[in-house]
Amino acid sequence: MMIEQLTQLQVINSSANPRFKQLGKLISSKRERKQTGLIVLDGMHLLTSAKQQQQLPVDIYLSESGLSNQEILDFLSDLERPRITLFSDVLFSQLTELSSQTGIMATLPLPQELPLHANDKQDYLVLDGVQDPGNVGSILRTAAAAGVSQVVLSTACADAWSPKVLRAGMGAHFSLSIHMVSDVANWLRTLEHGVKRVVTSLQARSSLFDVDLTGPVAWVFGSEGAGVSEEVERVCETPVLIPMIGMTESLNVGAAAAVCMFEQLRQRTKAN
Structure with a gap:
């Protein structure tokens, strides 16, 4: 037929x-x-x-x-x-x-955006001004693979539902709960005390590998050039440094997100 x-x-x-x-x-x-x-x-x-x-x-x-x-x-x-x-x-x-x-x-x-309730029992991926569609899509794909299902994007990010982001996400979108917020810093302030707000920083004193990531985490990543905004960075009480060997100053935001979320997965797997 x-x-x-x-x-x-x-x-x-x-x-x-x-x-x-x-x-x-x-x-x-x-x-x-x-x-x-x-x-x-x-x-x-x-x-x-x-x-x-x-x-x-x-x-x-x-x-x-x-x-x-x-x-x-x-x-x-x-x-x-x-x-x-x-x-x-x-x-x-x-x-x-x-x-x-x-x-x-x-x-x-367009998948319905469900109410976003901040609590101390789940992880979050928070993107602050990540504008490259390929980066947004690949980070969403990484989040799905690492088991981080709650995603918060600032309005300055690339549209999560554009064809380019969808292609880079390779289907990850449909296993995630994706939310857009106009004020990332203010939303981060609403998180329960049990959630660590972690941001990568070249000035951080603590190595990513030395921080306890077995509990709930809100991973915060910023734009490709400027990183997170100063206001957002002030809200994040747990800055971490990704150890690197060689002359490279920093990682692409997609690579940094992958290293961080899979380090959390590694710690939890080891703890269990």
Whole structure:
């Protein structure tokens, strides 16, 4: 039945088509995503990750060549009456930001932001002005791998739900609870006393490896160039230094986040 449905679709070749224009806006504009409540996933890996978390597509967009991809056909066959639009390969290539076409994109509802309750029983990842989409996405992927599920982003960060961040996150978004806050420093002040607010600093006296990280931690990381703001740094009572050998002055924020969160995981694993 699915094959018959696909073969009956009319191929859209014009960039003036309203569905093509709307999808382009969703890909490029945070405002459009917020207004419509939709995000765009490009490729089977992200769509499969979303489906595993019960996040199902609203609309599906295929390229002509995608019709011959068995993985895509199998995915579509598991959906109940999917709404599908078929673009020519030329049009599809104008939408995708990938070097090679995946053959499938889809819109999904923007995951609802649940109320953020600060307590002393969980860990947090807090990003203050991290603007590079690749860094934001890779840090989210690291957080999911390390078991840090609560994520707080300042409004100065790259949009967590942009296609670039979603691709870098490799599906991690759908296992995280992601929140946007306008005042990171003020939010950090609301944390319970049982949560250590840890920030990396070249001036810190304590090594990351010497600090007890077995309890709840709020990991705070700042922008690629300036780091965290002075106000945010003042709120963090546990500055730590990542030991480094050689001439390198500092790590990329994504690398620093990985070192820190997996050091916490190492300590907890050893303690148990």
